[in-house]
Amino acid sequence: MSTPTPYVARDLADSRARAVHSSMFFRMLVRAAVLRRGRAASALLAMIVAAAVATAMLNLYVDVQAKLRREFRNYGANIIVAGKNGAPLPADTFARVSSTLAGRGLAAPLALVVARTSDGQPVVVAGTDFDRVRQLDRWWSVSNWPSAPQEALVGTRALSVVSPKNQPFDLSFKGHTIHLTPAGTLRSGAAEDSRIFLSLTDFISWTGVRPSTIEVAANGSPEEIAAIMSQLEQVLPSADVRPVRQIMEGEARVFGKTRSTLLAATTLIILTAALCVLSTLMGWVFDRRRDFAIMKALGASGRLLNTFFAAEAVALGATGALIGFVLGIGIAAWIGRVNFHAPVVPRFSVLPIVLAGSMVVTLLSAILPISLLRRVQPAVILRGE
Amino acid sequence: MFVRLVYESFRRQKRSKLLAGAAITLGVTVATAMIAVATDVGDKINRELRTIGANLIVTPQEDSLDVEIGGVNLKPPSDGAFLNEGDLPKIKSTYWRNNILGFAPMLPVNVTVQRAGQTQDTTLLGTYFARQVSLGKESFVTGVRTTHPWWKVSGAWPDDNSRDVLLGQRLATQLGNKPGDEITISGRRVHVSGILSTGGSEDDQIVAPLALAQDILGRPGVVRRVYVSALTKPEDAFARRDPKSMSGAVYDRWYCSPYPQSIAYQLHEAIPHSHAEQIRQVTQNEGAVLTRIEGLIFLITLAALLASALAVSAAMATAIFERRAEVGLMKALGAGKLAVAAVFFAEAALLALLGGLVGFAAGGMLARQIGQTIFNSQIAIQPVLLPVILVIAVLVTFSGSAVAIRRAVGLDPVFALRGEL
Numbered sequence: 134m135s136t137p138t139p140y141v142a143r144d145l146a147d148s149r150a151r152a153v154h155s156s157m158f159f160r161m162l163v164r165a166a167v168l169r170r171g172r173a174a175s176a177l178l179a180m181i182v183a184a185a186v187a188t189a190m191l192n193l194y195v196d197v198q199a200k201l202r203r204e205f206r207n208y209g210a211n212i213i214v215a216g217k218n219g220a221p222l223p224a225d226t227f228a229r230v231s232s233t234l235a236g237r238g239l240a241a242p243l244a245l246v247v248a249r250t251s252d253g254q255p256v257v258v259a260g261t262d263f264d265r266v267r268q269l270d271r272w273w274s275v276s277n278w279p280s281a282p283q284e285a286l287v288g289t290r291a292l293s294v295v296s297p298k299n300q301p302f303d304l305s306f307k308g309h310t311i312h313l314t315p316a317g318t319l320r321s322g323a324a325e326d327s328r329i330f331l332s333l334t335d336f337i338s339w340t341g342v343r344p345s346t347i348e349v350a351a352n353g354s355p356e357e358i359a360a361i362m363s364q365l366e367q368v369l370p371s372a373d374v375r376p377v378r379q380i381m382e383g384e385a386r387v388f389g390k391t392r393s394t395l396l397a398a399t400t401l402i403i404l405t406a407a408l409c410v411l412s413t414l415m416g417w418v419f420d421r422r423r424d425f426a427i428m429k430a431l432g433a434s435g436r437l438l439n440t441f442f443a444a445e446a447v448a449l450g451a452t453g454a455l456i457g458f459v460l461g462i463g464i465a466a467w468i469g470r471v472n473f474h475a476p477v478v479p480r481f482s483v484l485p486i487v488l489a490g491s492m493v494v495t496l497l498s499a500i501l502p503i504s505l506l507r508r509v510q511p512a513v514i515l516r517g518e
Numbered sequence: 519m520f521v522r523l524v525y526e527s528f529r530r531q532k533r534s535k536l537l538a539g540a541a542i543t544l545g546v547t548v549a550t551a552m553i554a555v556a557t558d559v560g561d562k563i564n565r566e567l568r569t570i571g572a573n574l575i576v577t578p579q580e581d582s583l584d585v586e587i588g589g590v591n592l593k594p595p596s597d598g599a600f601l602n603e604g605d606l607p608k609i610k611s612t613y614w615r616n617n618i619l620g621f622a623p624m625l626p627v628n629v630t631v632q633r634a635g636q637t638q639d640t641t642l643l644g645t646y647f648a649r650q651v652s653l654g655k656e657s658f659v660t661g662v663r664t665t666h667p668w669w670k671v672s673g674a675w676p677d678d679n680s681r682d683v684l685l686g687q688r689l690a691t692q693l694g695n696k697p698g699d700e701i702t703i704s705g706r707r708v709h710v711s712g713i714l715s716t717g718g719s720e721d722d723q724i725v726a727p728l729a730l731a732q733d734i735l736g737r738p739g740v741v742r743r744v745y746v747s748a749l750t751k752p753e754d755a756f757a758r759r760d761p762k763s764m765s766g767a768v769y770d771r772w773y774c775s776p777y778p779q780s781i782a783y784q785l786h787e788a789i790p791h792s793h794a795e796q797i798r799q800v801t802q803n804e805g806a807v808l809t810r811i812e813g814l815i816f817l818i819t820l821a822a823l824l825a826s827a828l829a830v831s832a833a834m835a836t837a838i839f840e841r842r843a844e845v846g847l848m849k850a851l852g853a854g855k856l857a858v859a860a861v862f863f864a865e866a867a868l869l870a871l872l873g874g875l876v877g878f879a880a881g882g883m884l885a886r887q888i889g890q891t892i893f894n895s896q897i898a899i900q901p902v903l904l905p906v907i908l909v910i911a912v913l914v915t916f917s918g919s920a921v922a923i924r925r926a927v928g929l930d931p932v933f934a935l936r937g938e939l
């Protein structure tokens with residue numbers, strides 16, 4: 134190119150400069166990662182592990198609360214619906230409770246009378262819905278659930294009174310007698326041990342007494358349960374709706390403590406992981422002071438240098454965060470399966486937090502050494518001092 | 519020479535040593551705190567779970583059936599067997615006495631109360647509120663305030679030696695009484711010290727000191743049942759085995775584990791003519807909740823250990839990588855691979871021990887802080903943990919340094935000195 138016209142030369146130089154400018158920028162980014170792949174890989178690894186641990190912890194922190202609440206629902210009813218002053222509930226109460234709950238919990242009716250055995254002993258007989266009670270009172274230890282009509286579930290202590298040899302027995306209530314076969318025994322360590330349970334259909338056709346109590350296990354947070362209670366109060370003006378305080382309070386306390394412990398652990402772990410990334414990356418950037426000096430000596434502006442190192446940090450942070458997020462979801466799912474026997478649902482709402490956190494940490498760890506190096510003359514660095 | 523090398527390295531490179539040391543200290547701090555929390559969290563949560571109520575019940579062996587609906591006892595009052603109140607302090611003499619947080623005897627009695635000239639039937643429940651019980655030289659306070667912490671009283675709790683009573687919330691509304699009133703129960707004038715709210719059948723009853731109930735029943739020194747609140751271990755297949763079918767050593771192991779079953783068995787042994795049983799609603803779910811929370815904290819502790827091991831390794835790798843020129847110089851002066859590695863490992867060990875010690879102390883403090891703020895009680899750190907933590911710190915520091923040291927040892931001194939690697 135000995136004698137080009139000035140206009141063409143300027144155009145060419147311009148376009149080439151622009152092309153070189155942008156392609157050079159990316160080439161440097163890529164080459165920096167490829168050439169020093171050992172250091173780059175260790176920085177990326179630190180980033181991935183930190184992001185994975187953070188993702189897993191955040192995911193668990195959100196999901197474990199739901200898991201623990203479910204564990205606590207095994208304690209059974211947390212709301213009792215009863216007729217005012219022991220009066221029986223209106224016939225449509227159970228249907229109303231079920232429609233109010235609408236899948237937000239479980240309810241089981243309970244009707245009680247005192248009947249007499251054939252030798253005149255008083256015994257409490259309860260009518261209930263076995264399928265529902267079975268889900269509600271999971272702690273009951275039952276040898277065999279009744280399935281046919283006229284079959285009874287007999288509490289261990291009641292058994293020795295009404296049917297010591299497991300033989301069929303008669304019960305009478307207000308002159309009506311029912312003939313029952315013991316299907317199985319029930320052990321709970323509480324009042325149920327002294328009772329005899331029948332299916333509600335058998336119970337009503339025998340005694341004519343309707344349920345006086347409905348036990349409700351409502352799901353959700355304390356606020357959601359309070360909302361369910363006030364809805365129940367609205368649809369059942371003639372009934373008493375009251376919380377089972379011992380269950381609600383115990384749950385709230387254990388739940389609160391576990392959550393705080395989890396929060397403390399999550400904070401500590403994320404902090405450690407972030408510091409680890411910070412120290413690794415700072416070491417990496419500091420290590421490349423010669424690149425920095427050469428670029429500066431060749432005339433790179435301070436802004437270009439900042440952009441370069443910042444772009445590098447962001448690329449590293451984003452890559453690490455994405456890979457780490459996938460890994461972390463895996464870890465959280467594994468912990469959920471091992472500990473709660475149910476998968477932890479991946480929460481993609483965690484991704485922006487992890488991504489932003491990673492970028493902040495990587496940017497911080499790039500900016501700190503650069504601002505230190507900027508004050509140093511390139512010549513000093515290049516001479517290895 | 520070796521000692522001097524290490525010494526000078528610490529003296530001259532304070533900044534980089536401080537950085538690596540800080541990373542180790544931080545890692546050990548987090549690890550120690552998490553291990554301390556994890557080992558103690560089971561006990562702490564167990565105590566919190568005790569707020570759900572007693573988990574064991576002791577009844578007379580030849581007990582007749584309870585005939586009770588909605589808190590109203592329909593059984594003839596003198597019917598059935600009783601336990602002897604004098605035997606109750608023996609509950610605190612069983613093998614797992616330290617796990618027994620409290621107990622409360624119950625004696626329901628049918629009574630009548632005066633209401634606007636008419637009489638009304640109700641149940642009076644005699645119990646301990648917070649009674650001083652002594653066994654030998656020891657004495658302790660127990661009662662419903664320990665075993666039934668969700669009971670709320672507006673007004674004052676009665677004294678166990680007084681004749682004051684608590685009125686259940688619904689009963690008080692029916693009778694129109696408030697704290698401070700005098701009422702007549704089965705011909706006895708008593709003072710109402712407060713209104714009790716439990717959310718259960720006690721809301722329709724009168725709760726009184728045990729002596730008053732025994733007096734009304736005319737049977738001094740008897741109780742109907744005893745609720746016991748004990749710290750237990752989640753039940754497993756071994757716990758459910760029948761102690762009668764066990765051989766000596768197996769029986770001893772079963773007896774000396776705090777399962778609900780074995781504590782119930784010991785209560786049955788301690789109190790004559792009694793039958794002790796777990797309250798399944800409480801024990802079964804307690805076991806499940808406890809296992810889940812302990813498992814969760816254990817897995818999280820693993821994550822914390824991983825994160826801190828990573829932080830330590832990263833710091834060590836950076837620290838060693840920065841000293842390539844030094845390695846080159848040592849090798850140029852004739853140091854063998856072994857000598858170079860030995861210097862680095864000695865430095866790493868020294869750093870790990872120092873960082874480990876400081877980290878252990880800081881971790882202990884952190885665990886204590888967590889215990890105070892979350893559980894309002896101490897999380898004690900076992901001194902036994904110290905050597906374990908130190909060994910782990912040294913091992914992690916070594917493994918973190920190993921890769922970097924191997925690369926440093928393999929350096930060609932010429933390139934290293936020219937700074938080209």
